[in-house]
Amino acid sequence: xxxxxxxxxxxxxxxxxxxxxxxxxxxxxxxxxxxxxxxxxxxxxxxxxxxxxxxxxxxxxxxxxxxxxxxxxxxxxxxxxxxxxxxxxxxxxxxxxxxxxxxxxxxxxxxxxxxxxxxxxxxxxxxxxxxxxxxxxxxxxxxxxxxxxxxxxxxxxxxxxxxxxxxxxxxxxxxxxxxxxxxxxxxxxxxxxxxxxxxxxxxxxxxxxxxxxxxxxxxxxxxxxxxxxxxxxxxxxxxxxxxxxxxxxxxxxxxxxxxxxxxxxxxxxxxxxxxxxxxxxxxxxxxxxxxxxxxxxxxxxxxxxxxxxxxxxxxxxxxxxxxxxxxxxxxxxxxxxxxxxxxxxxxxxxxxxxxxxxxxxxxxxxxxxxxxxxxxxxxxxxxxxxxxxxxxxxxxxxxxxxxxxxxxxxxxxxxxxxxxxxxxxxxxxxx
Amino acid sequence: xxxxxxxxxxxxxxxxxxxxxxxxxxxxxxxxxxxxxxxxxxxxxxxxxxxxxxxxxxxxxxxxxxxxxxxxxxxxxxxxxxxxxxxxxxxxxxxxxxxxxxxxxxxxxxxxxxxxxxxxxxxxxxxxxxxxxxxxxxxxxxxxxxxxxxxxxxxxxxxxxxxxxxxxxxxxxxxxxxxxxxxxxxxxxxxxxxxxxxxxxxxxxxxxxxxxxxxxxxxxxxxxxxxxxxxxxxxxxxxxxxxxxxxxxxxxxxxxxxxxxxxxxxxxxxxxxxxxxxxxxxxxxxxxxxxxxxxxxxxxxxxxxxxxxxxxxxxxxxxxxxxxxxxxxxxxx
Ligand SMILES: [Zn+2]
Numbered sequence: 001x002x003x004x005x006x007x008x009x010x011x012x013x014x015x016x017x018x019x020x021x022x023x024x025x026x027x028x029x030x031x032x033x034x035x036x037x038x039x040x041x042x043x044x045x046x047x048x049x050x051x052x053x054x055x056x057x058x059x060x061x062x063x064x065x066x067x068x069x070x071x072x073x074x075x076x077x078x079x080x081x082x083x084x085x086x087x088x089x090x091x092x093x094x095x096x097x098x099x100x101x102x103x104x105x106x107x108x109x110x111x112x113x114x115x116x117x118x119x120x121x122x123x124x125x126x127x128x129x130x131x132x133x134x135x136x137x138x139x140x141x142x143x144x145x146x147x148x149x150x151x152x153x154x155x156x157x158x159x160x161x162x163x164x165x166x167x168x169x170x171x172x173x174x175x176x177x178x179x180x181x182x183x184x185x186x187x188x189x190x191x192x193x194x195x196x197x198x199x200x201x202x203x204x205x206x207x208x209x210x211x212x213x214x215x216x217x218x219x220x221x222x223x224x225x226x227x228x229x230x231x232x233x234x235x236x237x238x239x240x241x242x243x244x245x246x247x248x249x250x251x252x253x254x255x256x257x258x259x260x261x262x263x264x265x266x267x268x269x270x271x272x273x274x275x276x277x278x279x280x281x282x283x284x285x286x287x288x289x290x291x292x293x294x295x296x297x298x299x300x301x302x303x304x305x306x307x308x309x310x311x312x313x314x315x316x317x318x319x320x321x322x323x324x325x326x327x328x329x330x331x332x333x334x335x336x337x338x339x340x341x342x343x344x345x346x347x348x349x350x351x352x353x354x355x356x357x358x359x360x361x362x363x364x365x366x367x368x369x370x371x372x373x374x375x376x377x378x379x380x381x382x383x384x385x386x387x388x389x390x391x392x393x394x395x396x397x398x399x400x401x402x403x404x405x406x407x408x409x410x411x412x413x414x415x416x417x418x419x420x421x422x423x424x425x426x427x428x429x430x431x
Numbered sequence: 432x433x434x435x436x437x438x439x440x441x442x443x444x445x446x447x448x449x450x451x452x453x454x455x456x457x458x459x460x461x462x463x464x465x466x467x468x469x470x471x472x473x474x475x476x477x478x479x480x481x482x483x484x485x486x487x488x489x490x491x492x493x494x495x496x497x498x499x500x501x502x503x504x505x506x507x508x509x510x511x512x513x514x515x516x517x518x519x520x521x522x523x524x525x526x527x528x529x530x531x532x533x534x535x536x537x538x539x540x541x542x543x544x545x546x547x548x549x550x551x552x553x554x555x556x557x558x559x560x561x562x563x564x565x566x567x568x569x570x571x572x573x574x575x576x577x578x579x580x581x582x583x584x585x586x587x588x589x590x591x592x593x594x595x596x597x598x599x600x601x602x603x604x605x606x607x608x609x610x611x612x613x614x615x616x617x618x619x620x621x622x623x624x625x626x627x628x629x630x631x632x633x634x635x636x637x638x639x640x641x642x643x644x645x646x647x648x649x650x651x652x653x654x655x656x657x658x659x660x661x662x663x664x665x666x667x668x669x670x671x672x673x674x675x676x677x678x679x680x681x682x683x684x685x686x687x688x689x690x691x692x693x694x695x696x697x698x699x700x701x702x703x704x705x706x707x708x709x710x711x712x713x714x715x716x717x718x719x720x721x722x723x724x725x726x727x728x729x730x731x732x733x734x735x736x737x738x739x740x741x742x743x744x745x746x747x748x749x750x751x752x753x754x755x756x757x758x759x760x761x762x763x764x
């Protein structure tokens with residue numbers, strides 16, 4: 001098997017080093033490794049590039065099965081690899097819903113066949129995402145897909161008793177319930193963050209309290225039954241506070257934030273362009289500031305994309321009839337650099353922590369999120385933070401074009417991605 | 432003027448006054464035996480209605496026809512728009528037909544903004560969801576100016592109906608708007624336009640029917656109608672939908688009308704010169720008592736007549752400065 005000698009990259013943004021990859025694993029890391037020590041290796045000049053452990057996404061909608069017009073496992077994982085990801089969690093709200101061992105195994109196999117990154121299916125908490133009966137969580141856990149994260153994402157498990165049972169039940173196989181926190185009665189017909197902008201635009205408001213009240217309840221439930229709760233796409237300042245409080249108690253609560261909630265605000269909706277329509281909605285600048293702070297101080301564990309592709313016709317409509325969601329896999333690292341690194345809130349080691357190490361730990365993925373050290377699986381990303389370029393969704397590998405960053409000038413470029421020593425992306429293109 | 436009229440916020444004071452002054456002149460046409468002007472001959476105005484509103488459609492239709500425009504009424508029924516794609520398809524059809532102006536009524540806020548991206552003609556917002564209804568605000572301002580312009584002494588329905596108010600704003604007039612502010616496009620447009628024209632606007636509603644955050648709305652707010660009435664030159668009653676009860680915005684129709692309805696006893700709290708407005712359609716006995724609606728200080732019938740003049744002015748001013756749209760095949764876009 002051939003190997004790779006990556007010359008002069010800066011692991012976690014530190015001092016330049018060479019990284020020798022052989023047999024799918026990191027063999028050596030050090031200054032000026034001798035090429036002769038690695039017969040048959042190919043050499044990459046990575047001067048100036050930052051080396052990160054391969055990124056891990058806890059939250060992506062790959063749409064297959066059922067909405068192959070929006071995305072497939074093939075196109076979604078291409079997008080992921082181009083974004084620097086080596087593993088993505090595929091959300092369960094497909095058609096059919098990933099609520100049985102059969103469906104999660106199908107998605108898992110599609111990921112293996114595509115080969116661009118590991119696809120780890122998320123199982124539904126309730127049958128058909130209906131919110132009334134527990135899905136066969138144990139069967140999904142025991143399946144070839146080895147599901148550990150369960151979520152009804154898209155809908156909230158709003159029934160408190162059912163949520164309690166789900167949290168309790170998954171303790172048997174070290175599972176975690178990832179909650180889409182949205183109190184349904186408070187958000188009937190909701191279109192946009194409830195505040196000044198929704199008032200002016202005449203759109204039904206989505207109040208912060210609808211997210212925060214569910215998070216508070218679920219933290220209490222997780223503590224009560226001693227289980228693990230993961231909070232999806234935290235979007236408000238109040239949510240950050242509640243999660244900080246739960247963590248201060250020592251409860252097993254983790255949380256994610258999306259790139260778009262780290263950068264964009266609700267006033268972008270002023271022309272009613274549905275590319276800015278997402279659930280939970282874009283919030284205010286004060287929320288953005290609190291989310292960045294929460295991610296910087298570790299209250300929020302990780303960045304997850306909530307990559308939600310939609311075909312053009314589902315977005316080229318009136319705001320109220322348009323679909324919720326934004327693509328994000330191909331822009332996530334660039335947005336994080338812009339919002340968190342270039343602002344001095346995170347260094348690259350912390351970016352690795354928030355985008356690889358911690359999400360891998362939350363997702364129970366042993367083969368991912370490991371430090372770049374000898375013996376670790378060679379999942380890594382080479383990233384050039386220097387170039388800047390406007391985002392052009394037409395160039396994205398995702399099947400859909402609904403990027404809210406369209407036209408924004410963002411820094412950075414993913415140059416290469418390695419999955420267990422095999423390049424999935426080289427020179428910014430699919431390998 | 433902008434190419435489109437989508438929000439009352441699009442209008443400067445001068446532009447709003449120009450519309451009102453033009454409407455004044457055009458209103459005189461209505462008094463002539465032949466009501467037609469040749470101004471927009473050869474131009475096409477499309478009334479694109481995704482939501483039933485016969486009164487508004489007829490008003491725009493009459494306005495366009497009195498200016499000799501060709502009028503096409505395009506009513507899209509509920510089921511065919513269920514998925515929503517049809518707004519764009521419809522826009523492309525109108526483009527191909529060479530519509531110079533599209534008057535759009537839609538249940539979704541922001542539909543006119545979307546439409547304006549897809550057509551080259553002027554877009555006039557005839558009511559979009561809970562967002563805005565700028566020509567309603569213009570006709571309300573026009574009605575207020577005719578009744579109360581040049582001082583507040585003119586008794587209701589006085590003979591100075593035809594007095595010349597050219598160039599006059601609504602400076603210092605106190606307008607109280609009462610009812611379902613949260614869901615009212617009429618309230619949003621009126622707050623913006625009347626304040627632009629110098630009026631002092633107060634919104635009165637139960638707290639549930641206000642947006643949670645009003646931010647920079649140029650108005651004051653209150654929950655107590657009786658406190659607001661004695662200081663009002665104009666009181667504008669908004670339609671309240673009975674369904675709101677079911678979503679717990681208020682307990683019952685009876686309680687709503689007791690606290691926020693305008694009946695004869697509340698009328699006694701108003702100054703002598705004050706007028707009563709309603710954008711229609713009314714719920715008699717809920718937000719307004721029948722004897723108030725039909726009383727001499729009610730401008731409700733006048734508002735309807737003024738609607739035609741104001742819409743004539745809007746179409747005239749939007750279209751007269753622009754080159755006629757050319758019919759396109761759509762292939763060159
Ligand atoms: Zn979600």
